[in-house]
Amino acid sequence: MLKAKEYIIEKGLLLCALITALTTIGIILVLTIEAITFFKEISLVDFLTDTQWTPLYSEKHFGVLPLLAGTFLTTVIAILVALPIGMGIAIYLSEYAPKSFRKTIKPLLELLAAVPTVVYGFFALMVVTPFLQKIIPGLSGFNALSAGIVMGVMIIPFISSMSEDALHAVPKSLREAAYGMGSTRLQTVFKVTIPSASSGITASAILAISRAIGETMIVAIAAGQMPGLTFNPIKPVQTITAYIVQVSSGDVPFGSLEHSTIFATGISLFVLTFILNSISFWVSKKYHRQYE
Amino acid sequence: MITSVIKEKKNSKGMQDKIKQNSIKLESENVGVFYGHKKVLQNVTMRIQANTVTALIGPSGCGKSTYLRLFNRMNDYIDNFRKEGDVIIDGNEIYKKGIEIEELRKTVGMVFQKPNPFPKSIYENVAYGLRIQGINKKSALDEIVEKSIKQAALWDEVKDDLKKNALTLSGGQQQRLCIARTLAVQPSVILMDEPASALDPISTARIEDLIYELKQNYTILIVTHNMQQAGRVSDHTGFFYLGELVEFGDTRQIFTNPKSEKTESYISGRFG
Numbered sequence: 001m002l003k004a005k006e007y008i009i010e011k012g013l014l015l016c017a018l019i020t021a022l023t024t025i026g027i028i029l030v031l032t033i034e035a036i037t038f039f040k041e042i043s044l045v046d047f048l049t050d051t052q053w054t055p056l057y058s059e060k061h062f063g064v065l066p067l068l069a070g071t072f073l074t075t076v077i078a079i080l081v082a083l084p085i086g087m088g089i090a091i092y093l094s095e096y097a098p099k100s101f102r103k104t105i106k107p108l109l110e111l112l113a114a115v116p117t118v119v120y121g122f123f124a125l126m127v128v129t130p131f132l133q134k135i136i137p138g139l140s141g142f143n144a145l146s147a148g149i150v151m152g153v154m155i156i157p158f159i160s161s162m163s164e165d166a167l168h169a170v171p172k173s174l175r176e177a178a179y180g181m182g183s184t185r186l187q188t189v190f191k192v193t194i195p196s197a198s199s200g201i202t203a204s205a206i207l208a209i210s211r212a213i214g215e216t217m218i219v220a221i222a223a224g225q226m227p228g229l230t231f232n233p234i235k236p237v238q239t240i241t242a243y244i245v246q247v248s249s250g251d252v253p254f255g256s257l258e259h260s261t262i263f264a265t266g267i268s269l270f271v272l273t274f275i276l277n278s279i280s281f282w283v284s285k286k287y288h289r290q291y292e
Numbered sequence: 293m294i295t296s297v298i299k300e301k302k303n304s305k306g307m308q309d310k311i312k313q314n315s316i317k318l319e320s321e322n323v324g325v326f327y328g329h330k331k332v333l334q335n336v337t338m339r340i341q342a343n344t345v346t347a348l349i350g351p352s353g354c355g356k357s358t359y360l361r362l363f364n365r366m367n368d369y370i371d372n373f374r375k376e377g378d379v380i381i382d383g384n385e386i387y388k389k390g391i392e393i394e395e396l397r398k399t400v401g402m403v404f405q406k407p408n409p410f411p412k413s414i415y416e417n418v419a420y421g422l423r424i425q426g427i428n429k430k431s432a433l434d435e436i437v438e439k440s441i442k443q444a445a446l447w448d449e450v451k452d453d454l455k456k457n458a459l460t461l462s463g464g465q466q467q468r469l470c471i472a473r474t475l476a477v478q479p480s481v482i483l484m485d486e487p488a489s490a491l492d493p494i495s496t497a498r499i500e501d502l503i504y505e506l507k508q509n510y511t512i513l514i515v516t517h518n519m520q521q522a523g524r525v526s527d528h529t530g531f532f533y534l535g536e537l538v539e540f541g542d543t544r545q546i547f548t549n550p551k552s553e554k555t556e557s558y559i560s561g562r563f564g
Binding site: 171173174176177178179180181182183184187191192195196 | 364366369394395396397398401402404406408409410411412420421423424425470473474477
């Protein structure tokens with residue numbers, strides 16, 4: 001009787017594991033198959049080199065570069081916001097803050113990641129953009145800048161939390177060695193602790209970038225729907241994710257070429273984040289080995 | 293003030309011998325240490341001569357490491373640390389106001405129990421102490437790095453790959469690198485906290501030879517669990533038990549003719 005129960009539970013757990021694995025494989029398969037139908041009509045070279053993206057207009061162009069530029073622009077702005085702030089938080093919490101402060105503030109910071117992204121999106125559109133328009137005269141109502149800044153705020157906890165873990169994991173003995181030679185606290189932090197934790201910090205930054213690239217709601221709401229090959233942050237742009245939202249929520253006929261564009265762009269996005277996650281995984285694994 | 297002894301030494305050869313025999317480098321006067329309410333050291337009075345090796349022995353938790361770390365103020369980082377009495381180097385109380393901890397630690401170097409090189413190149417490990425003092429001139433660095441590694445008896449093994457990561461060295465080599473790193477800052481005192489306890493017998497023997505060599509120019513304080521090692525490397529030995537200095541004297545006297553019964557039973561291996 002007991003044996004049978006154990007058997008059922010074991011198989012049940014296996015099933016859970018299989019479901020996730022199969023889902024991932026299923027997604028990749030669907031993306032690939034649909035993307036292949038798209039690339040039968042549009043050559044990969046056109047897709048990667050054409051500078052216009054107008055599949056929904058009468059004169060159709062299928063160059064993914066404008067979407068990539070929009071994704072790139074918003075991501076860069078987000079990282080420029082999140083990296084210095086996130087690192088500052090991580091260094092303060094790990095090296096300076098009293099233990100009790102660290103214990104209370106860390107979960108609070110991680111709450112930032114729990115705010116629904118649609119809230120962030122409206123925050124960017126209704127609060128940040130009007131505020132920035134007072135400072136920057138030519139700022140469009142939809143623009144890469146506010147979307148990027150708000151996205152930066154959203155990914156701060158990714159960087160601060162993981163970097164703080166990496167700094168915290170640097171052995172006490174290394175800090176003692178630095179102090180023992182007459183280093184000040186600041187010298188110890190910047191010349192010993194941060195370099196020793198560099199791979200963990202790098203991994204956190206890459207993961208944050210990957211998260212920013214995949215972020216959808218904020219950019220769909222606040223960055224606009226105008227794909228253009230521009231790096232001007234005050235203009236509206238469209239990211240890959242925002243385009244996918246536009247098509248899947250619009251009235252593009254199912255099965256048409258226009259509809260299959262979302263799979264081509266989707267697989268581009270998947271490849272991009274997959275590469276970044278792999279790098280992050282590899283870097284952080286390397287760093288764990290260092291102190292074993 | 294701290295360098296006054298060194299300056300005098302240069303003045304005359306005759307003085308030098310006299311100073312070597314008589315000058316007191318390190319002193320503690322009725323020193324007690326508390327961690328919160330717990331008293332871990334009490335009434336330790338000790339005078340340590342310049343250019344000698346002094347071994348601190350005793351069972352785990354007897355306070356010998358805490359005592360060692362008083363001299364470079366490494367205990368300051370422990371929560372609720374408090375000390376009473378005076379800790380004196382070259383005649384100066386090192387806990388009084390106005391003492392720069394960073395300057396103190398450039399005079400009092402430390403080698404730790406587990407080799408702890410930075411995850412940087414061999415060269416950068418040794419150059420670290422100089423770089424934080426703002427010395428970045430390559431020729432100056434090259435010279436001191438080479439001299440320090442030679443002093444630590446590591447030069448022949450690493451001279452061709454100074455750019456290699458220090459973590460690729462063996463444990464014994466890493467510990468000698470840590471000694472080289474300490475020497476590069478040119479301290480006059482070296483504190484060693486069980487420097488050979490994580491090493492194999494051959495590496496241990498090399499470290500011991502090195503300690504004997506370094507005595508010429510440095511005052512060395514070494515904590516050890518290894519009785520034979522204390523006997524081999526030190527001139528004087530202090531035996532700590534339950535936070536008190538039970539006995540302090542010539543190493544030979546301590547090992548052959550201890551005054552205290554406790555010392556005798558610890559040395560002969562009856563407890564500890």
